[in-house]
Amino acid sequence: MIEFFHTKDRLRFLLYVGAIALPILLLSAWVVSSMEDSAAAKGEPNDKGGLHYRIQEKSGAKALPPALAALVSLPPNTAMTDVSADTDSAGRLTSASIKAFSTDDFKTVAAFHRPALAPVTHDAQSSLEGVRDGYDIKISQESKFFDNDPYKDRTKIEYYVTPSKK
Structure with a gap:
């Protein structure tokens, strides 16, 4: 097999094929990847009869x-x-988690959310919990950063949303 490439013409042919095929393969991989990301952001069917949404944007989600x-x-x-x-089959949220990064400190972020939570069930220096429209919402400052976190110089905040237990 290697003997096939001993001539300059055959080696040149292989390089031409590689030069043409590599951009096509890279473009195809990028198109497939962006289509998968787009489908996950628009919602894919889940086991509850509803949709599962997954959005990963380093610059920030444009829409929830x-x-x-x-x-x-x-x-x-x-x-x-x-x-x-x-979501479930009726389109109601069954669970959600969000990772966010803010240039503000946690106190400022909590002050933004506090008026929307009625009642506030837990208010601490690095976490805020409350109820809104029948959902428990927990907002907390995270101190642990991972390698894939896009911002390491900002305040890391995690949100958890679950239906309230009545």
């Missing part, structure tokens, strides 16, 4: 899934980089 957008609003100076949400 409809069921989640009604409950959580974006504070100023904050980028929600990882959003995962599930």
Whole structure:
């Protein structure tokens, strides 16, 4: 097999094929990857008969899934980089988690969310919990950063949304 490439013409042919094929392969991989990301952001069927949403944007999610957008609003100076949400067959939110990074401190972020939570069930220096429209919402400052976190110089905030237990 290696003897096939001993001539300059055959080696040149192999390089031409590689030069043409490599950009096509890279473009195809990028198109498939962006289509998968787009489908996950628009919602994919889950085992509850609803949809599972997954948005991962280093610069910040532009829009939240409809069921989640009604409950959580974006504070100023904050980028929600990882959003995962599930809905049931009626379109109600069953669970959601959000990772966000803010240039503000946690106290400022908590002050933004506090008026929307009624009642506030837990208020501490690095966490805020409350109820909104029948959902328990927990907002906490995380001190542990991972290698894949896009911002290490900002305040890391995690949101957890679950239906209230009545």
